[in-house]
Amino acid sequence: MTEPLSYFDYAASTPVDPAVIAQMQVALADLYANVSSNHSAAQPVRQAEQLAREQVASLVGAVAESILWTSGATESNNLAIFGVCDFYRRRGNHLICSATEHSSVLTPMRQLEKDGYELTVLTPDSEGLVQPEQLQEALREETILVSIHHANNETGVLQDIPALAERLRGTSTLLHVDAAQSAGKTAISVDELGCDLLSLSAHKMYGPKGIGALYIRRKPRVQLTPLFYGGGQQQALRPGTLPTHQIIGFGRAADIANQQMVSEQEQLWQFHRALLAGINSFQLNGHSHQRLPGIINLSHTDSQYDPVKELTSFALANGAACNSSQPGPSHVLRAMGRDASNAAHALRISFGRFTTKDEIHRLGTALSQL
Numbered sequence: 001m002t003e004p005l006s007y008f009d010y011a012a013s014t015p016v017d018p019a020v021i022a023q024m025q026v027a028l029a030d031l032y033a034n035v036s037s038n039h040s041a042a043q044p045v046r047q048a049e050q051l052a053r054e055q056v057a058s059l060v061g062a063v064a065e066s067i068l069w070t071s072g073a074t075e076s077n078n079l080a081i082f083g084v085c086d087f088y089r090r091r092g093n094h095l096i097c098s099a100t101e102h103s104s105v106l107t108p109m110r111q112l113e114k115d116g117y118e119l120t121v122l123t124p125d126s127e128g129l130v131q132p133e134q135l136q137e138a139l140r141e142e143t144i145l146v147s148i149h150h151a152n153n154e155t156g157v158l159q160d161i162p163a164l165a166e167r168l169r170g171t172s173t174l175l176h177v178d179a180a181q182s183a184g185k186t187a188i189s190v191d192e193l194g195c196d197l198l199s200l201s202a203h204k205m206y207g208p209k210g211i212g213a214l215y216i217r218r219k220p221r222v223q224l225t226p227l228f229y230g231g232g233q234q235q236a237l238r239p240g241t242l243p244t245h246q247i248i249g250f251g252r253a254a255d256i257a258n259q260q261m262v263s264e265q266e267q268l269w270q271f272h273r274a275l276l277a278g279i280n281s282f283q284l285n286g287h288s289h290q291r292l293p294g295i296i297n298l299s300h301t302d303s304q305y306d307p308v309k310e311l312t313s314f315a316l317a318n319g320a321a322c323n324s325s326q327p328g329p330s331h332v333l334r335a336m337g338r339d340a341s342n343a344a345h346a347l348r349i350s351f352g353r354f355t356t357k358d359e360i361h362r363l364g365t366a367l368s369q370l
């Protein structure tokens with residue numbers, strides 16, 4: 001009998017929490033009025049949307065008015081980067097990001113470089129961390145934006161955002177943080193991080209796909225040029241009829257994460273330690289403790305060997321799912337100094353809320369035999 005497939009690809013997308021599904025079903029069935037309409041049928045939709053805005057804002061220690069709904073972190077990242085560059089173009093033409101950003105940050109940055117901006121890409125150390133001194137050295141008077149992610153989607157490594165933000169203090173350079181992987185997994189406060197813009201995605205935290213948010217600091221106010229033009233929704237910064245069933249699902253997911261984060265992380269660290277305890281032929285990529293527990297990136301001692309091809313009863317990845325149409329060595333591991341073969345055959349194991357002890361035990365046993 002073939003074993004059921006165990007899902008170990010939470011970093012690509014998490015299962016949707018049943019409580020989120022239930023809330024979305026109610027929203028789809030009952031809250032169908034357009035949230036922007038003036039009649040009374042829109043009233044409960046507006047209330048539900050406002051609650052979701054508060055729930056998502058609360059997850060990152062922000063006020064509800066600073067949350068802008070988008071279609072996901074890709075759009076949030078694009079809006080933050082292009083929006084800042086266009087609005088503040090008179091301030092300067094220099095941008096900074098790290099080499100291990102998600103493609104939805106790196107590609108807009110490269111596009112702006114083609115359009116005449118100067119771009120500095122910071123190389124992290126071998127453990128995946130960008131050092132504050134590197135940022136300090138790269139910073140210029142004409143640097144308008146720094147974009148550094150919080151948790152890496154391939155390694156789980158967490159950047160020390162407050163220490164990086166400290167280097168920008170007293171300058172007019174804005175800081176954007178892609179928190180798609182960390183939100184809902186580790187406590188976030190936009191004030192403690194010291195960021196001006198922060199990207200979020202619902203489907204990385206047990207919510208639905210196709211909905212995300214961009215936190216935009218209000219004091220002092222950060223201005224953006226829109227990516228799209230249309231009606232006046234969301235102060236015309238991101239027009240379009242709001243997908244309220246998805247927003248309500250995202251809000252519920254944020255609320256659950258807020259309540260369960262501490263106990264969940266404790267459990268995931270136990271799983272993390274259990275998986276690493278039994279492996280002999282693998283090396284962990286990324287910092288051993290400045291990280292999320294639910295993403296483990298491993299390289300086999302034989303760098304030609306592809307463990308993903310062996311572990312067919314587990315849904316696993318070599319790297320980011322969004323890069324699977326352009327297979328090749330992971331740009332994240334290459335930037336951390338791994339050779340091309342190592343970076344092409346890494347094993348990303350990611351797990352979360354619905355992973356069971358039994359699944360961890362099965363995967364641990366399988367890994368120990370490779």
Ligand SMILES: Cc1ncc(COP(=O)(O)O)c(C=O)c1O
Pocket residue numbers: 011012071072073074075102104149151152153178179180181200201202203212322
């Ligand atoms: C770090 C990071 N940023 C951005 C994204 C894009 O998110 P979305 O799928 O919501 O567009 C992802 C998803 O893979 C991610 O892991």
